Amino acid sequence: MKLRTFYKIYYEHRYKKANHILKFYILIIIPIKYFINLIYLPKIINLDDFVDRFGLNETTDLSKLFDFFNSDKGSQFENQYAHPSKRTPKKIKGHGYGDFYQKYFENLKSKNLNILEIGSFHGNASAALFFYFKNSKIFAADIYPDLFRYKSKRIESFYVNSADENSIQKNIIDKFSNNFDIIIEDAGHFFKDQIISLFMLFKKLNSGGFFIIEELDFPDTRRDMNLKNEKPTLREILLKFQNEKILLNSKYIKKNDRDNFLNNIDSIEIYKGNFNEIAILKKK
Template sequence: MATLTQLANQFNSDKGDQVRCCHRYTTLYETIFEPYRDRPISILEIGLQRETTQHQLDCPSLRMWLEFFPQAKIAGFDLTDFSEVDIPRAKTYQGDQSDANRLREVAEDAGPFDIIIDDGSHASAHQQITLGTLWPYLNPGGLFVIEDAHWQPQRDVERREGTETMLSIFKRFSIYGEPIESPYLSDERCHELEQDIVRCTFSHPFVDERTKPQKRSMIREVARRVLKGKKRYSDQRLFKLIVLEKRGTADQSRGLETTAVQMTCDSV
């Protein structure tokens, strides 16, 4: 049976370790998604566009998910219209993730979901609107993944305007115990997130068996210090993935857990 990384490479997704940016997210996904693999779950991925070498549109990550989750129902959402791309067992929707009404329409039609992956514009405001809108459509025990948390398309503009990144929001919440606050989220939704999130996982970049031991050790130590709240590191590049786990029906007495993992999934 092919690993998720092998499938990513096969379908030309940059979530693996051979195509374009080689994010290697599949190394972590292989572990956290394994319990869902043979279940009839529902998945939504935001952000699909990728041109082939022939400049034709395709959705490599959707093809990867369909192969990895043989019983899953999968939906994709993007600014671009992918309705003419033939992807069996998957349904695509066109829209802007900054449009909460459109996100709601998609969720009403395709949800609720067990896994939501935000690989859209990466703009902090868009990510916060998306989280606030779609969180009620995430099933108990489900996972909400925010990719490329280290990068924003207009990072300098966001800083000047005082827009807080998702990474900053969830570091404050899960590591320093501060409340979730955002001008793009209602007070009610912020409170709901604080009550519902039982695990916040941060993953840091480009660390695998090919990485020099000194770099692995350095990243592990920095992440450990961040998790202990010893210093408010401002380097947004330290973590690339945020995974939020929603409280399940059997988790009523469970408190918040915060973890950091390397791409090899070794706990820090």
């Protein structure tokens, strides 16, 4: 974890709100806190050497893998968003998305797939997918790739800012000549980010592939995810199309991406997890 990443995640919001005296104090303590937390940061695990441990190579239950690797996609997890030095083994309730994933992935797990996860964070879900899809390549994208705690010949971790069209274009669309069989969008969940990620990357999805948006309802239910209360949200766009086959206009959807979506979308399903919604889209 880089010092800049530590500041951005844990202190930037405090610094912006602080008065001059408090800003000076924050600037002094950040390097101290940073080096203390480095001691507690989990070591990077080579999953290629991890395969035969704990019987994970025989695990076919994705929910159990999410739980094992402490992903919030599972039923419970340790709080991975606290300072590393303040983490405890106490479990909190997860999103409970495992059963939805299992429903769509069960018949794909033995295939040779390219799977893109946007918003990989520490890589806990990527590690779970690594063991579930034993023959697949995992592409893990995040705005802070230095947080990623796993490595493997089948995993590639890299930078992308899902709030920036140019970053998506440069770091995903232009970078990879191959398309993906599964794309999981689990990044910032902000209003604009959700829309541009889906409509820009839908053309990078192979025929028959799945595009998944986690916390679909964040811009509808959390003000911090949609500060200007813009409309329509991605949830509203998908529900309108699901029910009436009408694709609402948005300034964040380019005409060619809109046409591509209309010509290639096969189905849209929206489910409610323990707290929030998850959308699973299939391409023709």
